Amino acid sequence: MIAGIDPEFLHQYRVNLRRSRAIGESLLAIARVPGLKKRLKRLKRRAQATSELRDLHVFLESLDTRPAPLSERIRLALHDWLAARERERHEALCRQLGEPEYAEEMAAWQAFLDGNRFQQALAGLDSRRVDRVLVERIAEHDRELAALGVASLDEAFHDLRKGVKRIRYLAELDPKRHRRLLKGLKRRQGVLGDFQDLCSRQAWIEAFAAASRNAPRRRQECAAWCAAPRGAEARPA
Numbered sequence: 633m634i635a636g637i638d639p640e641f642l643h644q645y646r647v648n649l650r651r652s653r654a655i656g657e658s659l660l661a662i663a664r665v666p667g668l669k670k671r672l673k674r675l676k677r678r679a680q681a682t683s684e685l686r687d688l689h690v691f692l693e694s695l696d697t698r699p700a701p702l703s704e705r706i707r708l709a710l711h712d713w714l715a716a717r718e719r720e721r722h723e724a725l726c727r728q729l730g731e732p733e734y735a736e737e738m739a740a741w742q743a744f745l746d747g748n749r750f751q752q753a754l755a756g757l758d759s760r761r762v763d764r765v766l767v768e769r770i771a772e773h774d775r776e777l778a779a780l781g782v783a784s785l786d787e788a789f790h791d792l793r794k795g796v797k798r799i800r801y802l803a804e805l806d807p808k809r810h811r812r813l814l815k816g817l818k819r820r821q822g823v824l825g826d827f828q829d830l831c832s833r834q835a836w837i838e839a840f841a842a843a844s845r846n847a848p849r850r851r852q853e854c855a856a857w858c859a860a861p862r863g864a865e866a867r868p869a
Contacts, residue, residue: 642682642689643684646679646682649679652675652741652745653675654797654801654804656675657801658744658798658804658805659753659754660672661765662761663757665749665753666749667744668744671740671741672847674802675741678734685725687722687832687836688717688718689718690829691832692711692714694833695707695710695714695827700828701856701857702854706850706853706854709850710840713843714836762802762805762806766810769798769799769802770799772795773792776795778790786827786831789828790831792824793828796817796820796821796824796836797868799817800818803817837858838854838858840853840854841855841858
């Protein structure tokens with residue numbers, strides 16, 4: 633990542649941060665582990681530093697497979713504008729990864745995971761304690777799902793996706809026992825993730841248009857693109 637923009641490395645980096653954090657958050661929901669909550673907040677901040685860069689990767693890749701409904705000149709301008717944003721976010725992330733504090737923070741997190749308190753908490757887990765929290769999270773998800781409608785804000789769907797992820801991470805503490813549940817969660821998380829990608833794409837289009845104050849044709853085409861129906865695949869059913 634520091635040597636150059638590598639979408640696959642970024643993906644694996646995000647996956648590893650997410651998995652590590654997911655184990656900690658799932659354990660925190662079940663057992664009391666002193667110091668864990670504070671460390672999870674730091675890990676969340678590290679993961680958030682990759683979010684915009686990841687969204688840019690996804691958008692740029694989508695432009696290669698599905699050309700934007702824009703004139704060629706504006707389409708190229710959009711690609712160049714996004715690529716410039718991508719370089720900025722990449723450089724910012726590289727600066728963070730190169731800081732001494734980052735290495736120290738990751739080493740401290742690894743030491744915490746290997747420490748007695750965390751390992752004892754893991755060893756003390758049992759299926760009944762996991763299932764109790766799992767039932768609570770599923771019930772909360774069902775309430776949020778029932779409250780959704782065609783007029784719901786996009787943020788409500790994003791919150792639902794986060795809830796699905798929390799359920800999935802907890803179920804993954806006993807993957808064999810929850811194999812069927814995990815299969816359904818993965819599919820639902822994929823649908824909600826696709827919708828979030830569409831929302832992120834639209835936000836970047838609007839930002840590109842806003843940066844084009846002296847280009848009325850560009851703003852007009854971008855507005856038409858954003859106003860077009862997102863289709864059945866855009867919003868989860």
